[in-house]
Amino acid sequence: MRAGGHNIAGNAVCDGGLLIDLSLMKSVRVDPTSLTARVEPGATLADFDREAQTFGLATPLGINSTTGVAGLTLGGGFGWTTRKFGLTIDNLISADVVTADAKLVRASEREHQDLFWALRGGGGNFGVVTSFEFRLHRLGPDVLSGLVVHPLDRAGELLPAFRRIANEAPDELTIWAVMRKAPPLPFLPPEWHGKEVLIFAACYAGGIKEGEEAVKPLRALGSPIADVISPHPFTAWQAAFDPLLTPGARNYWKSHDFTDLADGAINVILDAARTLPSPECEVFIAHVGGAMARVAGNTTAWANRDAHFVMNAHTRWHDEAQDSACITWARWLFEATAPFAAGSAYVNFMPDDENDRIEKAYGANYRRLSEIKGRYDPENLFRMKQNIRPAR
Ligand SMILES: Cc1cc2nc3c(=O)[nH]c(=O)nc-3n(C[C@H](O)[C@H](O)[C@H](O)COP(=O)(O)OP(=O)(O)OC[C@H]3O[C@@H](n4cnc5c(N)ncnc54)[C@H](O)[C@@H]3O)c2cc1C
Numbered sequence: 001m002r003a004g005g006h007n008i009a010g011n012a013v014c015d016g017g018l019l020i021d022l023s024l025m026k027s028v029r030v031d032p033t034s035l036t037a038r039v040e041p042g043a044t045l046a047d048f049d050r051e052a053q054t055f056g057l058a059t060p061l062g063i064n065s066t067t068g069v070a071g072l073t074l075g076g077g078f079g080w081t082t083r084k085f086g087l088t089i090d091n092l093i094s095a096d097v098v099t100a101d102a103k104l105v106r107a108s109e110r111e112h113q114d115l116f117w118a119l120r121g122g123g124g125n126f127g128v129v130t131s132f133e134f135r136l137h138r139l140g141p142d143v144l145s146g147l148v149v150h151p152l153d154r155a156g157e158l159l160p161a162f163r164r165i166a167n168e169a170p171d172e173l174t175i176w177a178v179m180r181k182a183p184p185l186p187f188l189p190p191e192w193h194g195k196e197v198l199i200f201a202a203c204y205a206g207g208i209k210e211g212e213e214a215v216k217p218l219r220a221l222g223s224p225i226a227d228v229i230s231p232h233p234f235t236a237w238q239a240a241f242d243p244l245l246t247p248g249a250r251n252y253w254k255s256h257d258f259t260d261l262a263d264g265a266i267n268v269i270l271d272a273a274r275t276l277p278s279p280e281c282e283v284f285i286a287h288v289g290g291a292m293a294r295v296a297g298n299t300t301a302w303a304n305r306d307a308h309f310v311m312n313a314h315t316r317w318h319d320e321a322q323d324s325a326c327i328t329w330a331r332w333l334f335e336a337t338a339p340f341a342a343g344s345a346y347v348n349f350m351p352d353d354e355n356d357r358i359e360k361a362y363g364a365n366y367r368r369l370s371e372i373k374g375r376y377d378p379e380n381l382f383r384m385k386q387n388i389r390p391a392r
Pocket residue numbers: 001002003004005006007008010011012022041061062063064066067068069070071072073074075076077078079123124125127128129130245348349384385386
């Protein structure tokens with residue numbers, strides 16, 4: 001099944017098989033009275049946000065507006081408002097699903113509860129979702145958001161401070177740390193373009209005044225090269241990283257969940273950030289927790305509720321000759337940070353060579369997922385994904 005076509009494992013396409021392309025099914029229908037939205041599987045985050053924000057509403061999605069709602073939701077989904085409103089799956093009310101035996105069923109808390117549990121994090125293993133129903137929250141139209149950019153050589157003292165601020169942050173505040181070579185952003189002095197920087201990307205999912213108070217500790221750190229935190233339309237902030245994530249690149253990702261960001265992990269990440277193998281490679285540390293962590297780990301198939309940070313070695317390049325250098329760098333960072341990691345993993349960030357990690361990624365939830373897979377797809381028809389094997 002192809003929805004947004006974003007999954008870096010390439011699971012939207014297959015060789016010698018059938019591709020169901022859902023990308024033209026883009027309808028997003030918002031009901032501002034019941035605060036719900038019905039979304040077809042070809043909608044991107046931009047499609048969803050545009051319609052929901054027309055009514056000043058939103059549900060938690062990811063940070064790149066060209067991502068597909070379907071794949072993101074089925075793997076779990078987190079972004080700028082997850083700490084306030086939960087994961088994307090925590091806001092899923094129901095889904096229409098075509099199962100492997102060609103039946104159309106509705107999964108919700110009342111119907112096919114087992115399927116509904118598995119869909120929320122199970123990564124599309126259970127059937128073709130033809131429609132999603134989401135709960136919406138009031139947000140925007142403007143949110144306090146933006147970037148604070150520092151030289152990477154200050155990161156040794158700034159990252160522990162980031163950890164403290166992130167640990168103490170209210171649910172409304174989310175701060176991601178990104179280490180990469182500076183893109184030629186208009187607000188950065190030209191001498192910094194192409195140099196290694198540490199970027200704090202922050203968003204406050206609440207009032208602008210309260211947000212200004214909440215981001216003060218972050219803005220007080222060090223001597224930034226640039227600080228462009230200000231009110232922005234939520235839809236613009238949701239698309240702010242799109243220019244860095246255009247289609248057509250070669251991608252390889254390795255990621256870990258962390259319950260806390262150990263000093264040892266910070267040291268390794270800094271070593272990696274000093275030796276980035278291409279201008280588009282980056283290490284990001286996503287800040288999660290909050291509302292997501294207040295849901296019990298067995299409520300949905302998503303198992304990593306205790307994660308407070310998600311690190312991604314986001315390796316991106318264009319020239320095939322760089323394959324080895326980039327992939328080796330990502331694997332090295334992954335191995336070197338493993339001793340500090342929680343052990344769980346986000347299936348939506350997994351490359352295609354991590355099949356042996358899937359069972360561990362779901363932890364205690366894997367057995368139940370496998371049993372439900374056995375009920376709904378015993379022949380493993382839907383296997384072009386981070387595959388859950390059917391129990392026999
Ligand atoms: C640049 C970039 C930024 C990202 N940022 C975030 C982020 O901030 N937060 C986050 O949580 N994730 C993020 N992701 C990961 C993203 O959630 C996954 O890549 C997700 O799988 C993308 O969904 P898609 O619909 O675009 O993908 P696709 O490649 O179309 O599909 C992904 C998988 O889901 C299956 N699938 C798709 N549609 C259906 C359906 N209707 N029914 C059943 N199965 C289906 C596919 O078969 C495939 O296995 C990002 C990815 C990229 C590349």
